[in-house]
Amino acid sequence: MAVEAELKIPNATAKRIPLYYRYLRTLAESNVERIKSQEFSQLIQIPSATIRRDFSHFGELGRSGYGYDVSYLIEVFGHILNTQVKKPLAVVGAGDLGKALAKNNFRRNDNLQIEAIFDNNPEIIGTMVNGIEVQSVKDFSKVIKAKGITTAISTVPSKYSQDAVNHMVEAGITAILNFAPGRVTVPDNVKVQYIDLTTELQTLIYFDENFSSNHQFNFSNQ
């Protein structure tokens, strides 16, 4: 479906799908069933003409004066976003955060599965986390090639983050979810997505201190 979507819809539209998906989920959880392009435009800060053009690629979804069906759009965009092939994942760093990720293991999506965990601490290497043995980072390249892993989650602390990422990229990783917020340098073919919990918390407190309405928001919904 991802390839199919790539063939049929423009790149600019495809890149906005994750953003649309986030906002639509927030709306659905607030029990909003329909939304007009004008309202959605105000919420998401994308011109309503762009929204209508983007949505038109997915068929005749909106009706004049009625708006778009939120749950239908969530289904369509969720299907596009949900990788349709199995994606084995590696976790680098088997501390508390790495262990938490391995135990949770993205249960919401059957295609996402942590299959290898790495650390450089001899006391941790060889221990088991959720049925997976922690392996040495020295074996990273060998293991991910054998398992066909190209996506990694890094819980390596900030000061070692770039080194760890270099190591992952050399081994063939092309997508990294990074819990160290400092930006790392990677080749153009490698994608990095950052989880910056301090900024998330600061944003939450900022809104709590300064605004009394608009109580439900998420990453992009600000």
Added chain:
Amino acid sequence: MAVEAELKIPNATAKRIPLYYRYLRTLAESNVERIKSQEFSQLIQIPSATIRRDFSHFGELGRSGYGYDVSYLIEVFGHILNTQVKKPLAVVGAGDLGKALAKNNFRRNDNLQIEAIFDNNPEIIGTMVNGIEVQSVKDFSKVIKAKGITTAISTVPSKYSQDAVNHMVEAGITAILNFAPGRVTVPDNVKVQYIDLTTELQTLIYFDENFSSNHQFNFSNQ
């Protein structure tokens, strides 16, 4: 400074500051020193006239044909976002994720400090995490009132998330960082920010599978 900002700048502008801040940090880490409002507009999908008007509230920052100084804006917006008062925090759920948060403890911001950790598991209650004793959720209300805590981080699993949030809100919590992505219902005076790791990972894989350029992006930069 947060209060000062609230007095001087319009609400609509203030609400866009976290978004501006995220994008500017991404630009800085990509070694972008200056950006024109037109370029920033394309990146962030907010009209350039809105950006220029917003930025004008912070003084004469941009010059025609030269653009805005990225590091200066980061400093200004970072100062506004960075809570200027000590914010004691509570963590609810002392599993691996709760422990990881307590040990990391938002070191990047001296004003954010986890001062209490709660769980409902008798085997965990009484154990120490990073020098803090895990307390019973039964004592939540008493403890947070004594410590003046109004911000909580919930690592409670999705199916208990609403119950846990109800309990926190009743006790006086007004800001919640929630690691369970399912939307919860809260009163208008309570803010909830969600960390949805499955969607983050799906988005990363989606971009990795479908796009070969635009390699650096974060939550909002899509």
